[in-house]
Amino acid sequence: MRNIRLEDVARKAGVSMKTVSRVVNGEPNVRANTQEKVLEAIKLMNYRPNASARSLAGNRSYLVGLLYGDVSPAYLFEVQNGALKAGNETHYGLVLHPCETVEDDVSGDVADFLKQSRVDGLILTPPISDNMALIRLLDAEKIPYVRLSPMDSDMGMTVSIDEKQAAAEMMKHLLDLGHRRIGFIKGPMAHGASRWRYESYKASLEKTGIIFNPALVADGDFSFDSGKIAAEKLLSGGNPPTAIFASNDNMAAGVIHTAFERGLQIPRDISIAGFDDAPLARQLWPSLTTIHQPMRGMGHMAMAQLLTMIRGDDCAGPEQSILNYELIIRASTANVGRGQSHPHP
Amino acid sequence: MRNIRLEDVARKAGVSMKTVSRVVNGEPNVRANTQEKVLEAIKLMNYRPNASARSLAGNRSYLVGLLYGDVSPAYLFEVQNGALKAGNETHYGLVLHPCETVEDDVSGDVADFLKQSRVDGLILTPPISDNMALIRLLDAEKIPYVRLSPMDSDMGMTVSIDEKQAAAEMMKHLLDLGHRRIGFIKGPMAHGASRWRYESYKASLEKTGIIFNPALVADGDFSFDSGKIAAEKLLSGGNPPTAIFASNDNMAAGVIHTAFERGLQIPRDISIAGFDDAPLARQLWPSLTTIHQPMRGMGHMAMAQLLTMIRGDDCAGPEQSILNYELIIRASTANVGRGQSHPHP
DNA sequence: ACATATATTGACAGCGCTGTCAATTTGTGT
DNA sequence: ACACAAATTGACAGCGCTGTCAATATATGT
Numbered sequence: 001m002r003n004i005r006l007e008d009v010a011r012k013a014g015v016s017m018k019t020v021s022r023v024v025n026g027e028p029n030v031r032a033n034t035q036e037k038v039l040e041a042i043k044l045m046n047y048r049p050n051a052s053a054r055s056l057a058g059n060r061s062y063l064v065g066l067l068y069g070d071v072s073p074a075y076l077f078e079v080q081n082g083a084l085k086a087g088n089e090t091h092y093g094l095v096l097h098p099c100e101t102v103e104d105d106v107s108g109d110v111a112d113f114l115k116q117s118r119v120d121g122l123i124l125t126p127p128i129s130d131n132m133a134l135i136r137l138l139d140a141e142k143i144p145y146v147r148l149s150p151m152d153s154d155m156g157m158t159v160s161i162d163e164k165q166a167a168a169e170m171m172k173h174l175l176d177l178g179h180r181r182i183g184f185i186k187g188p189m190a191h192g193a194s195r196w197r198y199e200s201y202k203a204s205l206e207k208t209g210i211i212f213n214p215a216l217v218a219d220g221d222f223s224f225d226s227g228k229i230a231a232e233k234l235l236s237g238g239n240p241p242t243a244i245f246a247s248n249d250n251m252a253a254g255v256i257h258t259a260f261e262r263g264l265q266i267p268r269d270i271s272i273a274g275f276d277d278a279p280l281a282r283q284l285w286p287s288l289t290t291i292h293q294p295m296r297g298m299g300h301m302a303m304a305q306l307l308t309m310i311r312g313d314d315c316a317g318p319e320q321s322i323l324n325y326e327l328i329i330r331a332s333t334a335n336v337g338r339g340q341s342h343p344h345p
Numbered sequence: 346m347r348n349i350r351l352e353d354v355a356r357k358a359g360v361s362m363k364t365v366s367r368v369v370n371g372e373p374n375v376r377a378n379t380q381e382k383v384l385e386a387i388k389l390m391n392y393r394p395n396a397s398a399r400s401l402a403g404n405r406s407y408l409v410g411l412l413y414g415d416v417s418p419a420y421l422f423e424v425q426n427g428a429l430k431a432g433n434e435t436h437y438g439l440v441l442h443p444c445e446t447v448e449d450d451v452s453g454d455v456a457d458f459l460k461q462s463r464v465d466g467l468i469l470t471p472p473i474s475d476n477m478a479l480i481r482l483l484d485a486e487k488i489p490y491v492r493l494s495p496m497d498s499d500m501g502m503t504v505s506i507d508e509k510q511a512a513a514e515m516m517k518h519l520l521d522l523g524h525r526r527i528g529f530i531k532g533p534m535a536h537g538a539s540r541w542r543y544e545s546y547k548a549s550l551e552k553t554g555i556i557f558n559p560a561l562v563a564d565g566d567f568s569f570d571s572g573k574i575a576a577e578k579l580l581s582g583g584n585p586p587t588a589i590f591a592s593n594d595n596m597a598a599g600v601i602h603t604a605f606e607r608g609l610q611i612p613r614d615i616s617i618a619g620f621d622d623a624p625l626a627r628q629l630w631p632s633l634t635t636i637h638q639p640m641r642g643m644g645h646m647a648m649a650q651l652l653t654m655i656r657g658d659d660c661a662g663p664e665q666s667i668l669n670y671e672l673i674i675r676a677s678t679a680n681v682g683r684g685q686s687h688p689h690p
Numbered sequence: 691a692c693a694t695a696t697a698t699t700g701a702c703a704g705c706g707c708t709g710t711c712a713a714t715t716t717g718t719g720t
Numbered sequence: 721a722c723a724c725a726a727a728t729t730g731a732c733a734g735c736g737c738t739g740t741c742a743a744t745a746t747a748t749g750t
Contacts, residue, residue, distance in 0.1 A: 003460065005736060016700040021738060029698055048460035052400035053736035056705050061397060073422030073624065084443060093440055093462060098429060115348070115393035117438060224628050253628040260630045279418065280625060283569050283598040285605045350706060361730040366708060374728055376716095398706035401735050 004047045013041035024049055051093075055118060062092050064306055065119035067110065069099045069128050072222070072250060074278045075295055076125070079148065082299025083123060090307055095119060099128055107137045114143060121145060121306040123299070127190040129158075144309045146302040151192025157309065159302045159321045163193050166291045166325040167200035167245075170273055173289070173327060174243045175208055178336035179271060183241035185220045185230040185251050194222075197247050197275060216241050220251045227254020235262060235270075242270060242336045249274035249281045252288055256332070267334035277328055286331035294323050349392045358386035369394055396438075400463060407437050409651055410464035412455065414444045414473050417567070417595060419623045420640055421470070424493065427644025428468060435652055440464060444473055452482045459488060466490060466651040468644070472535040474503075489654045491647040496537025498665045502654065504647045506670040508538050511636045512545035512590075514672050515618055518634070519588045520553055523681035524616060528586035530565045530575040530596050539567075542592050542620060561586050565596045572599020580607060580615075587615060587681045594619035594626045597633055601677070612679035622673055631676035639668050 006024075010017045015038060022030050023038040030038075041047075055061045064087060068076055084094050097113050099106050106128065113119075121144040128134065129147035135156070138145050147153075149160040174182055184201045187194030198217075205212050215237060218230035227246055231254060234241055246252035252274030256266060264270055266286050274281060277292035301321050351369075355362045360383060367375050368383040375383075386392075400406045409432060413421055429439050442458050444451050451473065458464075466489040473479065474492035480501070483490050492498075494505040519527055529546045532539030543562075550557050560582060563575035572591055576599060579586055591597035597619030601611060609615055611631050619626060622637035646666050 003736095006738095007736080017736090018700060018702095018738080019698085022699090025738085031698065034698080048457060050401070050463065050736055051461055052397050052406060052463060053705090054738075055397035056395070056401050056707085056735090057737040057739080059705070059738085073419040076422060077418030080441065081443060084441060091461065095438055095440065096425065096429060098426060112393060116396055116436065118396060224624075250628070257628065257630050257632075279569075280628065283595070283602065283625065284629070285602050287602075348706095351708095352706080362706090363708080363730060363732095364728085367729090370708085376728065379728085395706055398735090399708075401705090401737085402707040402709080404708085404735070 003050070004045045006047075006049070009038070009041045009045055009047050012045060013038045060120045060310075061118040063095050063117060063119045064092055064303060065095050065097050065113065065117060065122045066125070067097050067099055067122055067128050068125045070222075071125055072248075072278065074280070075276070078295035079123075079125060079299035079302075082296035082301075083303040084299075085296075086300045086303035086307070090311075092120075092303070092307060094303075106131055107133045110134060111137060114141065119143075120310050123302045123306065124148065124150075126150070126193060127188065130190065130192055144306055146306045146309075148298055148302060149191075149193045151195060153320045157305050157319050157321075159298050159305065159323065160193075161293055161298075161323050161325040163196035164200040164203075166293075166327075167197040167275070168204050169325075169327050170245060170275070170289075170291055171201060171204035173329065174245065174271065174273060174333065175204070177243070177271065177333060179241075179243040180210060180336070181213075181216065181239070181241040181243075183216045183218070183234040183244040185218050185227060185234075185244065185246040185255070187247035187251075188221045191222070194247055201245060220247065222248050222250055224250045224254045224257075227251030228258045229254075231255040231258035235259065235264075240270070243273065243333065244270065245273045245275075247275055249276045249278040249288060249290055252290070252332075253280060253284055256284060256286075256288075267332055271333040271336070273333055277326075281328070282330065284332075289330045289333040290328050292326040292328050294325070297323055348395070349390045351392075351394070354383070354386045354390055354392050357390060358383045405465045405655075406463040408440050408462060408464045409437055409648060410440050410442050410458065410462060410467045411470070412442050412444055412467055412473050413470045414451075415567075416470055417593075417623060419625070420621070423640035424468075424470060424644035424647075427641035427646075428648040429644075430641075431645045431648035431652070435656075437465075437648070437652060439648075451476055452478045455479060456482060459486065464488075465655050468647045468651065469493065469495075471495070471538060472533065475535065475537055489651055491651045491654075493643055493647060494536075494538045496540060502650050502664050502666075504643050504650065504666045504668065505538075506638055506643075506668050508541035509545040509548075511638075511670040511672075512542040512620070513549050514670075515590060515620070515634075515636055516546060516549035518672060518674065519590060519616065519618060519678065520549070522588070522616065522678060524586075524588040525555060525681070526558075526561065526584070526586040526588075528561045528563070528579040528589040530563050530572060530579075530589065530591040530600070532592035532596075533566045536567070539592055546590060565592060567593050567595055569595045569599045569602075572596030573603045574599075576600040576603035580604065580609075585615070588618065588678065589615065590618045590620075592620055594621045594623040594633060594635055597635070597677075598625060598629055601629060601631075601633075612677055616678040616681070618678055622671075626673070627675065629677075634675045634678040635673050637671040637673050639670070642668055 006017050006020050010020045020038050023035050095117050124147045126149050129150040146157045150158050186198050218233045220226040220230045244255050252272055255272050274288045274290040277290045281288040281290045351362050351365050355365045365383050368380050440462050469492045471494050474495040491502045495503050531543050563578045565571040565575045589600050597617055600617050619633045619635040622635045626633040626635045
């Protein structure tokens with residue numbers, strides 16, 4: 001059984017193909033009752049436009065590409081679900097493209113991807129959102145894109161949370177609990193988010209009049225293992241911190257692991273905080289105090305922004321979307337030296 | 346700058362469009378030196394076929410759909426990465442389609458998806474892999490599909506591990522450690538995997554001569570929260586189990602959480618085992634003994650199977666792929682009553 | 691009522707590729 | 721060298737849709 005085509009609908013509705021096309025695409029200049037006739041015919045025949053034909057004729061694919069590198073499963077999952085949802089409303093699909101962030105030549109790889117898939121726009125997740133070679137390529141090719149949590153949001157469209165303020169709020173939480181020796185585990189510096197969080201850590205100390213102590217800072221790369229290693233370092237010194245703020249939840253999980261291995265009790269002996277509110281955060285024991293980042297909302301927003309850009313021919317100008325974060329206080333942080341300020345959940 | 350087309354390459358190579366098309370698609374009946382000429386021209390001009398035009402003319406999309414419902418982020422991530430990798434080799438893309446598993450009318454939703462996206466095949470993740478209405482639709486429409494971890498693998502192509510044997514191996518591990526009162530937390534019965542694991546649990550008990558005790562079994566739905574609730578139930582009785590085998594890692598995490606809340610030590614007071622080897626498993630404390638399921642490999646295999654089916658015109662007949670699992674012994678299980686048979690990692 | 695501006699509709703080419711089938715070249719057996 | 725089969729190549733229609741632009745219908749001002 002052959003599929004229903006535009007022509008079939010047109011015949012049924014007694015109008016031209018082009019008019020049906022207009023209705024399908026929500027174009028203006030269709031009289032109300034004509035539109036009604038067409039919509040009825042479409043419903044009656046259960047017509048769905050052929051995406052390939054649309055792409056070919058219209059020179060666009062109704063597809064958005066999601067570029068990702070070394071991200072956590074949970075992050076990608078949320079972002080892609082949000083994007084799918086936003087795209088679904090306007091029948092835009094999502095094509096995934098994992099990038100080998102190791103090799104420097106992301107641009108070439110992406111260029112091939114663009115040529116083949118003909119995506120109409122791109123969503124860039126960190127750390128790819130800060131790959132300048134790629135940005136230049138996209139600008140040159142005039143491919144619309146949205147960057148998630150970039151280092152600098154002064155060009156193109158971006159979606160992020162106020163990383164600095166969020167980290168400051170977490171620091172305030174720890175400081176309010178009486179902590180003064182607060183350790184920090186950095187994320188990979190290629191991520192803009194890592195930098196902001198680190199800057200904010202230092203700024204909060206300074207604001208409170210605490211002298212920044214490099215010995216309380218350890219490098220990490222957002223992975224669980226790097227969190228463990230960092231924790232080893234921070235907990236080994238003679239005068240270990242009373243709280244550790246890890247740049248993300250994965251690393252915080254590593255800290256918890258290491259702390260337990262060393263026989264410490266959390267939060268009695270040490271408070272631990274993360275960042276992201278990955279599913280993991282509430283599944284750990286003790287559950288993790290963290291910053292909730294609206295990853296799904298960010299994916300949704302990114303797609304929505306991209307679509308307005310794609311559809312409105314003139315771009316509405318660069319735009320930054322800042323979404324709300326939320327400090328989630330769970331069981332892994334407590335008053336310094338006394339513990340148990342919060343009952344376990 | 347207009348994109349390079351087939352015609353441009355043909356002119357450059359001094360052959361017809363059709364011949365270039367043959368080379369691009371790896372079709373037979375092209376003389377070796379002709380092929381060489383064409384390949385050179387392609388490389389020289391950096392030609393990439395236009396996917397939309399190919400789809401329209403060839404009546405296929407070079408796209409495979411991944412249907413998923415209520416799965417864990419980590420599972421989806423691995424499966425999709427595996428599938429992408431397998432697809433990449435033959436320039437097949439992957440389109441995601443989340444299904445509302447709640448509503449019964451998955452078929453209608455998927456039918457729309459098929460019409461629009463024109464995917465050439467489908468990968469079904471559980472529990473959608475067992476939706477019979479959908480299967481019938483796909484059979485009727487002659488859409489190739491591969492089912493992951495289905496309940497019954499007696500029709501179409503499937504990819505799974507030997508769930509029954511894997512669960513049996515976990516039971517053997519626990520029994521070998523001396524456990525006799527082994528609790529079990531079921532997964533959602535809509536998942537074939539849940540059933541197999543549960544069956545296997547019962548079979549192992551029987552084989553060992555232990556009388557099955559319904560009080561040691563609790564319902565779950567693969568979620569962390571359901572694991573917590575199930576654990577409450579199992580640990581509340583007068584004579585609690587010395588080990589709990591949860592049907593997946595998420596629920597096992599819930600059990601750990603609940604056990605800690607109740608002041609139990611793991612594995613001294615109780616051993617806990619999961620299933621899947623999600624990233625979570627090694628991040629928990631204590632790290633979780635579980636069954637490693639090669640999710641990425643399964644995604645890869647599913648895509649590969651699908652592609653041979655799509656490309657070879659006659660289907661090579663139904664095929665079942667059984668991949669290897671692996672028992673991963675970590676720190677959450679130990680000898681009954683004594684604990685610490687395994688040092689913490 | 692008439693001319694003019696504006697909104698609505700339709701005819702048709704053509705997007706870049708593949709399927710079909712016919713034309714041509716090459717190989718094989720005698 | 722010839723007839724014939726097999727391999728290789730090419731010409732061309734058409735996949736289902738949208739962009740362009742011309743044709744027609746309706747609204748507006750006088």
